[in-house]
Amino acid sequence: MNILKLKDEITALKEKHNAIILAHNYQLDEVQEIADYTGDSFGLSKLAASTTADVIVFCGVKFMAESAYILSPEKTVLQPDLKAGCPLAESINPEELQAKKEEYPEAAVVCYVNSSAEIKALSDICCTSSNAAGIVNSLEENQVLFVPDKNLADYVAGNTEKEIIPWDGCCATHNAVTAADVHELRNLYPDGIVTVHPECRPEVIALADHVGSTAEMIRFAKETDSEKIIIGTEMGTLYKLKKDNPDKKFYLLSRELVCSDMKLNNLEKIKAALETMQHQVTVPENIRKAAFRSLDRMLQVKTNKTSYCQL
Numbered sequence: 001m002n003i004l005k006l007k008d009e010i011t012a013l014k015e016k017h018n019a020i021i022l023a024h025n026y027q028l029d030e031v032q033e034i035a036d037y038t039g040d041s042f043g044l045s046k047l048a049a050s051t052t053a054d055v056i057v058f059c060g061v062k063f064m065a066e067s068a069y070i071l072s073p074e075k076t077v078l079q080p081d082l083k084a085g086c087p088l089a090e091s092i093n094p095e096e097l098q099a100k101k102e103e104y105p106e107a108a109v110v111c112y113v114n115s116s117a118e119i120k121a122l123s124d125i126c127c128t129s130s131n132a133a134g135i136v137n138s139l140e141e142n143q144v145l146f147v148p149d150k151n152l153a154d155y156v157a158g159n160t161e162k163e164i165i166p167w168d169g170c171c172a173t174h175n176a177v178t179a180a181d182v183h184e185l186r187n188l189y190p191d192g193i194v195t196v197h198p199e200c201r202p203e204v205i206a207l208a209d210h211v212g213s214t215a216e217m218i219r220f221a222k223e224t225d226s227e228k229i230i231i232g233t234e235m236g237t238l239y240k241l242k243k244d245n246p247d248k249k250f251y252l253l254s255r256e257l258v259c260s261d262m263k264l265n266n267l268e269k270i271k272a273a274l275e276t277m278q279h280q281v282t283v284p285e286n287i288r289k290a291a292f293r294s295l296d297r298m299l300q301v302k303t304n305k306t307s308y309c310q311l
């Protein structure tokens, strides 16, 4: 189908339903292009809660749409392709977390926002990749069960005095980046600067010049004087980086940095979502309320970071 016609139809459907489109930084370029806002999962969820739109088309993976619903259950949250999941979020289930909590009864449970609503509901507080160490350091407990990303847990452990007990999960996409990739790219671009996501392996983080969430990388790329920036996160982030910095050059740290789940949403599916009001993402009310507490508690700690932007 003609792409301009498709975009016009989506715009008309958005108006008809008082809808907005939110796209994660890892989405296809065409999806980010048509979005009202792009950003990281939590920034977009907060935005979903504050918008006056009735319908949110959340282009990301399932836990992200769930977080938007948890924060604003009165709105209709649509996920264009329900198959878009997150293997990291699926690496722990409620029974496993419950068993771990019983093993460490004194520990506070901190869960990365990349987790299911059920895991959020069983946790004391959530964190994002940009505030994880700050959240852990804000707790009274000296022992912290940190789920589900072991690499982020390791990064936090390096930035706190507390004992961190990690869950053995990871993002396969970020975990695929190796120290050899960093050496190779540094050799190719000796005047380049390396920024990586904290979901990368500890040995990759140790070799980087900057570590941050996608929102922090986007900010960092604007602020640095360096004109060559080597990127250690999912390739979709290049869309915004290049758009914001047309005079800078960006190089992906590894060809493995592609999340196939994130690429499932596209313009045709966004149009279908708005035509049929499918697929609606909801969370049972008892789980939603408990998960809301964990997210809300994080919000009380983290107040000053912007993690979305209007296009």
Ligand code: CIZ
Binding pocket: 024, 025, 039, 040, 041, 042, 113, 114, 128, 129, 197, 212, 213, 214, 215
């Ligand atoms: O939390 C998010 O949105 C993810 C998956 C990455 C990031 O740093 O934006």
